[in-house]
Amino acid sequence: MNDRETEQGLRGQAKALLEEGKVNYIIGYEPGSLKFTTTPLITKDKDSVDRLVISPFIVNNLSEYLTELKGRIGIVAKGCDSRSIVSLIQDNQVKREDVVILGVPCSGIIDLSKVEGLVGKDRDEIDDIVWEDSKVTITVAGDRKEFHIGEVLFDNCLGCEFSIPQEYDILLGESSSLVVDKATSREKIETLEAMSQEQRWNFWEKEFSRCIRCYACRNVCPACFCERCFVEESEPQWMAPVPRWQDNLMFQVIRNIHVAGRCTDCGECERACPMNIPLRSLTKEMCDIVDDLYHFKAGMDKEAAPLMTHYETTDPEDFIK
């Protein structure tokens, strides 16, 4: 994909939208303060749209901000983000006519921690990362190293089937091929599935012993839009506020059940986690369960009824006595 052209196109479109008064805000990405990173840009100012960027590092799912802003919004969306937007439309959280979706075809996002792991250097010490076709060239201190792109993309990107956004008003750039590596994408889950029940429970006990219940996973999740979360209920108090592993695990399990049929496997929860808990191993499994039982993928069709408010008389019930 040619990011420069897409970027120019995006800036032009965003400026026009603001000038014509079609939107009140533009939500996109601008360069972050750390090397290679990008950070969300939310702006009303037509001059600041020149800061908008498109790169293989536009990691965040911006649809999270849709429920927080009032007015008409122009939003930059990759494939997975557009599914989150559709999901919000299904749930009546966002009106379709209030969003102008600036769709960006995406071939995957580069995971900087994977890059760091491959070259054994901190991201500050890496000079350049260039992605061409199926190769990524990483330059460290004048030394160029080539890797297959599949080695540095996020796990969820490797399992992604949608390069083109599901829903868009303006499509920027051309569709690009996806690097699909379903095995790597599900690797962690399969390791867990091979374990015994007890081992799995012990695994999660260990992981959630680290959890500090900062709720970053919840706050960053576009599917978690409740104004009041069950963890904050005081009558009854479902969970002790002290982050003990039992309650941490219970929180995450319930959170996953709540977002079933809404979670698009965008991977934001795992990236937001300061304790590096492999949350995607839970969310992805829930996506698979939902797909397996009800042939439902979140955020595919804005007219479709949300999974959990809907039913079919023929739904499987072999587990019911």
Next chain:
Amino acid sequence: MWQRTLGVAITTPSILELKALFNLLSSYHNMPDFGGGQVTPESEWEPKLLGFLCRWCSYAGADLAGTSRKKYPANIRIIKVPCSGRVDPLFILKALRLGFDGVLVSGCYPGDCHYQTGNYRARRRMAITKKFLEYVGIDPQRIQASWVSASEGGKFTEVVTEVTEGLKKIGPNKLFADER
């Protein structure tokens, strides 16, 4: 609050409010006749099963089992809910967290729901909850669902017996204990 029918306690709580439900969950667990609050020797251990029964079908079915003098294990404690669709997966997790060995959610047969669609929604919710909890590492036998109509006192005794026997096999719920 407690009525004794053939040695099996059935409650008639008004639990429309969550707080009441929560208190019930905690108080059930602390009931002395339920082994709560005291350490039971392993040999005397009996499973503790919590049943969420729909007010229209399954609760009436349980009542019928009692009035028909049918015997079923006294391991079940029952919470009456307006509909099986009222059962939040959170209730199930909370019950397991409080130390219940198993949870049974029972409602009207599909098509019989007093509120037309409640049990269909419960069915979806239970299906994903059961599968997901199995993946996390909870034995699926601890989370059970059944359809019991108001005329099926016999089926109610069968279900409770079967679930209780299953729980006896898999042993006490030590999932949330620090030392397992």
